[in-house]
Amino acid sequence: xxxxxxxxxxxxxxxxxxxxxxxxxxxxxxxxxxxxxxxxxxxxxxxxxxxxxxxxxxxxxxxxxxxxxxxxxxxxxxxxxxxxxxxxxxxxxxxxxxxxxxxxxxxxxxxxxxxxxxxxxxxxxxxxxxxxxxxxxxxxxxxxxxxxxxxxxxxxxxxxxxxxxxxxxxxxxxxxxxxxxxxxxxxxxxxxxxxxxxxxxxxxxxxxxxxxxxxxxxxxxxxxxxxxxxxxxxxxxxxxxxxxxxxxxxxxxxxxxxxxxxxxxxxxxxxxxxxxxxxxxxxxxxxxxxxxxxxxxxxxxxxxxxxxxxxxxxxxxxxxxxxxxxxxxxxxxxxxxxxxxxxxxxxxxxxxxxxxxxxxxxxx
Ligand code: F6R
Ligand code: MG
Ligand code: MG
Numbered sequence: 001x002x003x004x005x006x007x008x009x010x011x012x013x014x015x016x017x018x019x020x021x022x023x024x025x026x027x028x029x030x031x032x033x034x035x036x037x038x039x040x041x042x043x044x045x046x047x048x049x050x051x052x053x054x055x056x057x058x059x060x061x062x063x064x065x066x067x068x069x070x071x072x073x074x075x076x077x078x079x080x081x082x083x084x085x086x087x088x089x090x091x092x093x094x095x096x097x098x099x100x101x102x103x104x105x106x107x108x109x110x111x112x113x114x115x116x117x118x119x120x121x122x123x124x125x126x127x128x129x130x131x132x133x134x135x136x137x138x139x140x141x142x143x144x145x146x147x148x149x150x151x152x153x154x155x156x157x158x159x160x161x162x163x164x165x166x167x168x169x170x171x172x173x174x175x176x177x178x179x180x181x182x183x184x185x186x187x188x189x190x191x192x193x194x195x196x197x198x199x200x201x202x203x204x205x206x207x208x209x210x211x212x213x214x215x216x217x218x219x220x221x222x223x224x225x226x227x228x229x230x231x232x233x234x235x236x237x238x239x240x241x242x243x244x245x246x247x248x249x250x251x252x253x254x255x256x257x258x259x260x261x262x263x264x265x266x267x268x269x270x271x272x273x274x275x276x277x278x279x280x281x282x283x284x285x286x287x288x289x290x291x292x293x294x295x296x297x298x299x300x301x302x303x304x305x306x307x308x309x310x311x312x313x314x315x316x317x318x319x320x321x322x323x324x325x326x327x328x329x330x331x332x333x334x335x336x337x338x339x340x341x342x343x344x345x346x347x348x349x350x351x352x353x354x355x356x357x358x359x360x361x362x363x364x
Pocket of ligand 2 (some may be wrong): 012014018019052091094301
């Protein structure tokens with residue numbers, strides 16, 4: 001059976017205005033570049049944005065980690081950077097950390113989520129894309145979707161989902177991975193993924209079929225660059241229905257905005273606000289962090305869609321709740337837990353302040 005690969009590759013190559021959005025000229029350039037790709041390389045593509053990030057959704061038959069596909073994404077971001085420079089957009093080229101492409105965009109700045117699978121008779125997929133947060137932001141919703149029967153009734157009453165799912169978790173600091181079989185190992189899983197700054201759910205597999213059900217981008221741009229270059233603004237692909245969680249079960253966790261790390265200067269906790277693409281433009285305090293969810297039906301690799309799920313009024317209350325949470329946490333100003341702990345902030349003056357005060361510290 002022929003397999004299809006779905007690659008979602010994203011980068012921030014210049015913000016309009018500040019870090020709030022992507023200028024239409026860049027989205028046009030991205031579409032133009034992908035449209036001009038070598039004939040036969042892509043089956044289909046869709047270009048979108050969330051906040052200041054350009055997201056390239058591509059289907060093809062080249063498999064994951066393919067050099068030609070990654071180079072196409074890199075060249076697309078490079079072309080967009082050219083536009084960004086012309087318009088003097090903010091932070092033009094900021095996520096292209098290397099001077100030249102070297103085989104795979106991983107480790108070079110862009111975020112990547114890819115999966116290869118045999119397309120089912122009907123293949124509903126949902127792609128989540130977020131701005132002003134980090135890959136660990138998916139831990140809580142993925143846990144709810146694939147392990148929490150209060151979210152996903154299919155775990156209880158669908159014979160094809162009842163056996164549960166396997167979770168591959170990555171340690172982003174020590175670069176190790178471990179797989180948990182749930183529901184048996186739920187409590188072991190939770191001790192790790194409850195610390196989303198370090199442990200991230202990379203992929204999820206059905207225990208009934210062995211099929212891949214979800215995968216996320218787990219790059220940590222700030223760790224890669226060794227200096228502040230912005231939060232990682234992650235993406236996540238989820239397959240739905242027929243023994244996997246239903247579309248509505250996949251969307252359900254976003255009905256309540258959870259707190260994620262990111263927001264202003266990548267240094268604050270705030271609510272993850274679900275919104276439609278047209279409202280994916282962080283404003284207040286450079287936020288609140290946003291998530292969009294685009295649904296597609298795959299038809300022999302063609303991306304039929306998108307359905308802009310969070311544009312729906314069913315998420316109005318989540319947006320209201322996010323605004324109320326934002327009001328509350330903002331009252332804390334520079335104090336934790338609104339501001340991130342010292343070792344997780346992406347901006348800090350601490351070393352300089354410490355140096356200045358070095359002579360004034362006495363034994364207490
Ligand atoms: C967060 C983000 C923004 C910037 C902030 C300051 O991920 O991108 O909140 O950190 O606008 O940006 P600079 O330092 O570029 O002025
Ligand atoms: Mg930016
Ligand atoms: Mg961004």
